[in-house]
Amino acid sequence: MYIAIAFLALVASLLIQIFFFGPRKFRDRAKMLTEYAAKKGYRLANPSIAQMTNNSSARDILTNPSLRSYIKGSDGIADIEGLERGTDDPFAFTCSMRSKDVVIFDLSVSSQRADDKGNAIHYKVAKIATQGLPRFSLGRHSVVDAVQNVVDKLTGKPKSSIEVDPSTYPEFAKHYWLKCSDSGTIFAFLSPGKITFLGNTTLEGVIATNSQYFVYFESGRLQSDKDCDMFIATVENLVSNLL
Numbered sequence: 001m002y003i004a005i006a007f008l009a010l011v012a013s014l015l016i017q018i019f020f021f022g023p024r025k026f027r028d029r030a031k032m033l034t035e036y037a038a039k040k041g042y043r044l045a046n047p048s049i050a051q052m053t054n055n056s057s058a059r060d061i062l063t064n065p066s067l068r069s070y071i072k073g074s075d076g077i078a079d080i081e082g083l084e085r086g087t088d089d090p091f092a093f094t095c096s097m098r099s100k101d102v103v104i105f106d107l108s109v110s111s112q113r114a115d116d117k118g119n120a121i122h123y124k125v126a127k128i129a130t131q132g133l134p135r136f137s138l139g140r141h142s143v144v145d146a147v148q149n150v151v152d153k154l155t156g157k158p159k160s161s162i163e164v165d166p167s168t169y170p171e172f173a174k175h176y177w178l179k180c181s182d183s184g185t186i187f188a189f190l191s192p193g194k195i196t197f198l199g200n201t202t203l204e205g206v207i208a209t210n211s212q213y214f215v216y217f218e219s220g221r222l223q224s225d226k227d228c229d230m231f232i233a234t235v236e237n238l239v240s241n242l243l
Contacts, residue, residue, distance in 0.1 A: 029223070030091055036225050037093040045071040045092040045103065073105030077127055077215055080208045081137060085110050086123075095232065097239045103127050104232065106221050124205075124227070125217040126235040130243060133214060134185035136162075138178045138198070139206035162186060164195065171199030197241045207238070214243060 037044050073092030077083055092105035108120040162183050166173035172195050180186040190198075205218025216235055222228050 032224065033091040033093070033222065033228075036228055040095070042093040042095045042104075045073060045094065045105075046090045073103050073125065073127070074107055076212050077125075077210065079210055080215055082206065082208070083107060083109060083123070083125070083215075083217065087120075088125075097128075097236050098243070100128050100130075100239060100243065102235060102239065104222070104228070104235070107217070122219065122221045123217040124220050124222055124231045125215065126231070128214045128239065128243065129212060130209070130214045131212070133209045134180060134182065134189050135209055135211070136178065136180035136186050136189075137206060137208035138176055140175055140203060141177055168192075169195050169199055172196070173199075175199065176203075194242055201237070203234075203238075205234075207242075 034044060034047075036042075070090060071092070072088055074083070074086050074088045078086070086107040086109045088105050088107045092103055094101050094103050096102070104124075104126050107123045107125045109123065110120055162178045162180050164173045164176075164178060169192075176198060178186070178190075205216055208215045208217075216238055218231070218234075220227065222231065
């Protein structure tokens, strides 16, 4: 049953992407990502799917039996706030950072705004399998974040934000929000050195964890070698300093 659902989800994902990009652009993007992974020595999550896009029609792609062994980059992180209901493409790849396997992929999340119905928010995502981390999320202050805080107050939603002492960590307090249900566990993980590192880092995206993964995601798509290089460099910096 699960395999059938996963297969249908993949077909739906591919249909959306082929419709959005068009068959030719979809193949061009597949070629870019597969060639990038090969050049860097990274491992494709779905090599058979990537190979069949080279000279295949949309019909050939969608009816190929190799789709039944499809691996989703987003498996295991559907409970991360902001990534719910995400649709990822099949061109995820895995690279190694400090002996940790890091899965890199694109994810499209349907907008929940009434005035933005039908559109999607695109994210570049990295997930690292990590056990024993506290459940938390953090990101840079923004207008969207400020509005959400007001809405939470008006609706009586329990406060989940953690205050960081601005006199001790002025740069972190100035630039970041931090959410966690247990301040003791989060500060046991975020040592003074880690908080200082984050305060001195221009982090564009969001860090979040669940029981299985450390996740970093930021707006945009992996559309060129430069996009991939820049995103991976950011993730490497986080892995080196936080994990």
